[in-house]
Amino acid sequence: MGAVAGHLYERLAEEFAGAIERGALRPGERLPSVRALSSKRGVSPATVVQAYAALEHRGLIEPRARSGYYVRRRLQVSIAVPEVRETARKPRRVSVASAIHDLFDAIADPSVVPIGAACVSPELLPIERLNRLLSAVSRELGSLGGTYGAAEGWLPLRRQLARRGVEAGIALSANDVVVTNGALQALELALRAVTRPGDIVAVESPTYFGILQLVENLGLRAVTIPCHGESGLDLAALAAALERHPLRACVAVPSFNNPSGACLPEEGRIALLQLLSRYDVPLIEDDLYGDLHHRGPRPRPVKAFDSHGRVLYCTSISKTLAPGYRIGWIAGGRYHDRIVQLKRGADMHTAIPLQAALSEFLAGGGYERHLRVLRARLATQVERLRTAVALRFPAGTRVSNPSGGFVLWVELPEHVDSLELQRAALANRISVAPGVLFGAGDEFRHYVRLSAGHPWSERTERAVATLADLVRVPTALAV
Amino acid sequence: MGAVAGHLYERLAEEFAGAIERGALRPGERLPSVRALSSKRGVSPATVVQAYAALEHRGLIEPRARSGYYVRRRLQVSIAVPEVRETARKPRRVSVASAIHDLFDAIADPSVVPIGAACVSPELLPIERLNRLLSAVSRELGSLGGTYGAAEGWLPLRRQLARRGVEAGIALSANDVVVTNGALQALELALRAVTRPGDIVAVESPTYFGILQLVENLGLRAVTIPCHGESGLDLAALAAALERHPLRACVAVPSFNNPSGACLPEEGRIALLQLLSRYDVPLIEDDLYGDLHHRGPRPRPVKAFDSHGRVLYCTSISKTLAPGYRIGWIAGGRYHDRIVQLKRGADMHTAIPLQAALSEFLAGGGYERHLRVLRARLATQVERLRTAVALRFPAGTRVSNPSGGFVLWVELPEHVDSLELQRAALANRISVAPGVLFGAGDEFRHYVRLSAGHPWSERTERAVATLADLVRVPTALAV
Numbered sequence: 010m011g012a013v014a015g016h017l018y019e020r021l022a023e024e025f026a027g028a029i030e031r032g033a034l035r036p037g038e039r040l041p042s043v044r045a046l047s048s049k050r051g052v053s054p055a056t057v058v059q060a061y062a063a064l065e066h067r068g069l070i071e072p073r074a075r076s077g078y079y080v081r082r083r084l085q086v087s088i089a090v091p092e093v094r095e096t097a098r099k100p101r102r103v104s105v106a107s108a109i110h111d112l113f114d115a116i117a118d119p120s121v122v123p124i125g126a127a128c129v130s131p132e133l134l135p136i137e138r139l140n141r142l143l144s145a146v147s148r149e150l151g152s153l154g155g156t157y158g159a160a161e162g163w164l165p166l167r168r169q170l171a172r173r174g175v176e177a178g179i180a181l182s183a184n185d186v187v188v189t190n191g192a193l194q195a196l197e198l199a200l201r202a203v204t205r206p207g208d209i210v211a212v213e214s215p216t217y218f219g220i221l222q223l224v225e226n227l228g229l230r231a232v233t234i235p236c237h238g239e240s241g242l243d244l245a246a247l248a249a250a251l252e253r254h255p256l257r258a259c260v261a262v263p264s265f266n267n268p269s270g271a272c273l274p275e276e277g278r279i280a281l282l283q284l285l286s287r288y289d290v291p292l293i294e295d296d297l298y299g300d301l302h303h304r305g306p307r308p309r310p311v312k313a314f315d316s317h318g319r320v321l322y323c324t325s326i327s328k329t330l331a332p333g334y335r336i337g338w339i340a341g342g343r344y345h346d347r348i349v350q351l352k353r354g355a356d357m358h359t360a361i362p363l364q365a366a367l368s369e370f371l372a373g374g375g376y377e378r379h380l381r382v383l384r385a386r387l388a389t390q391v392e393r394l395r396t397a398v399a400l401r402f403p404a405g406t407r408v409s410n411p412s413g414g415f416v417l418w419v420e421l422p423e424h425v426d427s428l429e430l431q432r433a434a435l436a437n438r439i440s441v442a443p444g445v446l447f448g449a450g451d452e453f454r455h456y457v458r459l460s461a462g463h464p465w466s467e468r469t470e471r472a473v474a475t476l477a478d479l480v481r482v483p484t485a486l487a488v
Numbered sequence: 489m490g491a492v493a494g495h496l497y498e499r500l501a502e503e504f505a506g507a508i509e510r511g512a513l514r515p516g517e518r519l520p521s522v523r524a525l526s527s528k529r530g531v532s533p534a535t536v537v538q539a540y541a542a543l544e545h546r547g548l549i550e551p552r553a554r555s556g557y558y559v560r561r562r563l564q565v566s567i568a569v570p571e572v573r574e575t576a577r578k579p580r581r582v583s584v585a586s587a588i589h590d591l592f593d594a595i596a597d598p599s600v601v602p603i604g605a606a607c608v609s610p611e612l613l614p615i616e617r618l619n620r621l622l623s624a625v626s627r628e629l630g631s632l633g634g635t636y637g638a639a640e641g642w643l644p645l646r647r648q649l650a651r652r653g654v655e656a657g658i659a660l661s662a663n664d665v666v667v668t669n670g671a672l673q674a675l676e677l678a679l680r681a682v683t684r685p686g687d688i689v690a691v692e693s694p695t696y697f698g699i700l701q702l703v704e705n706l707g708l709r710a711v712t713i714p715c716h717g718e719s720g721l722d723l724a725a726l727a728a729a730l731e732r733h734p735l736r737a738c739v740a741v742p743s744f745n746n747p748s749g750a751c752l753p754e755e756g757r758i759a760l761l762q763l764l765s766r767y768d769v770p771l772i773e774d775d776l777y778g779d780l781h782h783r784g785p786r787p788r789p790v791k792a793f794d795s796h797g798r799v800l801y802c803t804s805i806s807k808t809l810a811p812g813y814r815i816g817w818i819a820g821g822r823y824h825d826r827i828v829q830l831k832r833g834a835d836m837h838t839a840i841p842l843q844a845a846l847s848e849f850l851a852g853g854g855y856e857r858h859l860r861v862l863r864a865r866l867a868t869q870v871e872r873l874r875t876a877v878a879l880r881f882p883a884g885t886r887v888s889n890p891s892g893g894f895v896l897w898v899e900l901p902e903h904v905d906s907l908e909l910q911r912a913a914l915a916n917r918i919s920v921a922p923g924v925l926f927g928a929g930d931e932f933r934h935y936v937r938l939s940a941g942h943p944w945s946e947r948t949e950r951a952v953a954t955l956a957d958l959v960r961v962p963t964a965l966a967v
Contacts, residue, residue, distance in 0.1 A: 109829075109832070110828075110829070110832075113636065113638075113639065113832065113836075114638075116635060116636050117637075117638060126636065128635055128636060131631040131634030131635050132631075134631075134634050136630075136631050136632075136633060136634035137630055137631065139633070140626040140627065140629070140630070140631075140632060140633065140841070141626075141627065143622070143623075143626040143841060144622075144623045144624070144626040144627040145623075147619040147620075147622040147623040147626070147845075148619065148620065148623040150619070151615075151616055151619070152610040152611075152613075152615050152616065152619075153615075153619060153812065154615060154618070154619065154810045154811075154812030154813050155610030155613050155615035155810060155811070155812060156595060156607055156610050156811055156812055157592065157595050157605065157607060157806075157811045157812060158596075158812055159592075159593075159596060160592065189835075190669060190835035190836075190838075190839070191835050191836055193833075193834065193835050193836060194834065194835040197834060197835075201705065205707060206685030206686070206707040207685070219833065222833040223833065226680065226830065226833050226834075228684060228685040228707065327636075331633045331634060332633075332634070332635055332636045332836075333632065333633030333634060333635055333636065333637055333839065333840035333841070334633050334839055334840075334841070335835060335836060335837065335838065335839040336839075349589075350586070350588075350589070351705065353588070353589075353592065354672075354698065354701040354702065354705050355672065355673065355676060355705075356668075356669035356670050356672050356673040356676075356814060357592075357669075357670055357672060357811075357814060358812075358814065359669075359814065360669070360812065360813050360814040360815075360839050360842050361812035361813070362619070362622060362812070362813070362841075362842065363839050363841065363842065366626075
């Protein structure tokens with residue numbers, strides 16, 4: 010319905026779009042000339058011209074002077090930069106919808122197409138090797154887990170994590186690291202270390218809903234700072250907020266923001282740190298996706314430029330190795346001691362056997378090689394999903410073009426309510442993350458986040474087509 | 489120094505005290521008559537009378553009419569009931585000293601005598617069996633841990649935990665249970681589910697310092713309710729507090745309070761629930777030690793009498809099985825959904841491989857048998873430690889007489905500062921828990937908590953003697 014329209018030129022355009030999507034026509038490849046195709050298919054040249062114009066309009070092909078049409082090397086659809094709205098700058102209590110429940114519930118259901126939660130498919134992760142190491146350490150270390158451990162975490166693991174930090178450009182030792190239950194707990198400990206209930210913090214807009222939930226659960230207030238799809242955090246807006254509000258922290262995902270995919274350039278990172286220094290405001294840096302750059306070198310964390318311990322660096326292995334192990338870490342700079350205290354007060358320490366297994370895994374090598382393979386696969390999967398959305402979704406749709414991570418941030422036509430889309434999609438056994446979750450208000454009501462964490466399949470392709478239909482036909486959302 | 493005093497009668501008393509401590513003279517056994525001992529040892533009858541008087545004063549022996557002296561069946565030293573002070577009832581921000589750090593740091597140091605932290609020795613725990621099961625499940629379940637799990641926890645484990653709840657007298661199903669990272673996180677989720685920053689909650693006095701830390705970290709205020717060593721929570725004081733303050737919750741450890749060992753009788757439990765119902769105030773019940781009763785039946789949790797979902801029941805396996813696994817659980821009654829939401833917002837879920845291993849362990853049976861053995865051993869260890877303290881510590885010392893758990897709450901002479909005692913003890917490679925940690929103010933400055941979680945040894949005996957010396961000689965505390 011809607012996917013193949015009635016006009017001849019539309020069917021022709023659809024056919025070429027499919028060829029591009031499947032890779033039968035590759036980026037940079039030349040399309041048949043108008044005359045050749047017209048004669049081969051027995052259609053009028055005007056029909057071919059109309060079809061090519063439609064494809065061009067959708068950003069799939071481009072004309073080159075005196076040379077015909079070519080498949081675009083990179084799709085030209087791009088994310089709309091959220092408008093800087095005055096209301097978005099005022100501090101307010103963040104209220105995040107309960108739709109998160111549905112998002113996570115869907116993970117366990119294999120009948121649901123998993124483009125909702127930001128999960129990498131287990132088949133892309135060396136989880137079996139990690140589990141074998143867990144099996145070995147729990148067999149070998151007799152009373153492992155039989156007593157309380159250090160709140161900071163298992164020392165051999167902290168050494169490995171510090172080494173990874175060093176490789177990313179951060180000067181660290183094991184004593185700077187606290188092992189946490191995933192990046193989420195790292196973020197919570199960071200927020201608690203630098204705020205009290207009622208305080209105001211700056212968060213990106215859009216941003217990961219877990220951060221907004223933390224702000225809400227800790228009784229904090231958020232000032233939202235636009236995070237542009239291309240250039241990342243809007244430093245001018247942050248400067249204005251710092252001038253206007255007594256901010257206690259700035260929480261940012263500088264590398265491949267979830268959901269926007271934005272990556273702050275290096276000069277922006279340095280400027281960000283200088284700006285925050287001027288107001289003596291700590292930066293809580295979520296680097297969860299930093300290892301998942303699609304091309305070029307790994308972006309250096311802001312923490313790499315921090316010589317004053319002002320950055321609380323948070324990350325985890327949940328996107329690259331084992332989400333179910335719930336292991337992350339934080340390098341809290343000058344707030345380290347307070348973080349250790351808070352970690353002990355929260356749950357004593359992270360479970361020991363898992364720390365021991367991860368430590369063995371990282372010490373054993375091979376993680377970097379795995380990351381190289383994973384990055385390439387995720388880059389491909391993101392591109393395929395992006396192409397499919399560009400091909401299927403109606404005019405007015407915009408899609409982010411991330412250079413890392415594995416989620417796409419999709420702006421839909423204004424009439425779409427992403428919560429209704431989530432409901433209707435779930436009724437069709439498809440999980441999506443409604444855009445409204447990623448904003449402090451409802452500024453992303455008509456956005457949706459799609460995850461490319463799973464290998465591309467016909468099932469995903471059909472799911473994208475179904476979503477496109479749901480988006481296109483407003484009544485379909487009234488399910 | 490001080491342990492064997494100069495006077496002849498003191499040496500004689502010390503000798504008998506040693507015999508009682510070693511078990512050479514057993515409870516109920518008759519001591520030699522004054523005349524017989526006087527003639528056998530070639531000392532005056534007055535010296536023997538003085539020695540027996542000293543032993544009686546220390547609560548070790550008792551006279552029976554026309555029959556001489558006998559070793560007491562149960563030592564008569566008893567915990568002083570904290571006085572109900574007006575100041576203690578006023579709401580205030582709780583501030584807990586950083587001495588907790590030293591307490592936990594000592595756990596990892598085998599050169600330190602471990603009577604500080606409330607840990608059961610790993611050699612008393614079936615940790616190797618649990619680790620073998622962890623080894624097996626992580627080998628068998630290929631991608632276990634490769635994806636996010638349910639915030640509520642692993643379903644097979646929740647079934648086992650609900651079954652344990654049912655055995656303790658609580659009507660539960662797997663759907664009522666949320667798996668947490670130890671009881672501490674359960675308590676935090678419970679507090680968060682029913683309070684907002686700035687709210688006032690009732691806590692016991694004395695109480696586990698982890699609860700006081702949570703109150704502080706969550707920005708709550710505490711009203712302290714005396715918890716008498718023998719009868720448990722003072723319901724009259726609680727009633728007065730409920731009348732005076734808009735309490736949002738009452739946090740209690742009804743079974744073998746840590747540190748006082750108090751156990752609220754069943755009629756008190758019912759009355760507690762009725763009282764709280766009248767004000768519609770939820771009870772956060774910490775049942776961490778409920779399985780560790782020394783004699784008689786297991787105390788039924790307050791939750792067992794709760795037909796309105798008003799009790800948030802928290803417990804863990806940290807005192808009976810595997811502290812390093814960091815697994816606990818909460819049955820949150822009417823607050824269940826909110827707790828699931830908070831758990832997801834805190835750290836997504838508890839690590840999956842450990843949940844799977846524990847599930848197998850509980851399903852495999854043998855846990856009750858282990859608990860029976862553990863209870864008996866802890867009861868013996870508690871009694872030995874209690875006897876040693878009674879024998880060694882100076883007059884004015886009082887010791888709790890718990891009917892469960894494995895910690896002793898010791899009131900020292902008024903001049904003792906427990907923080908100084910902790911420091912001086914650590915300098916002697918002995919870890920103790922300073923009393924000040926267990927109160928919202930400094931009302932327990934001259935108390936100390938001792939743990940009998942490790943098998944009795946000569947090393948422990950020497951440690952108790954050293955502590956006694958430190959307590960007896962005030963200058964020793966200036967170390």
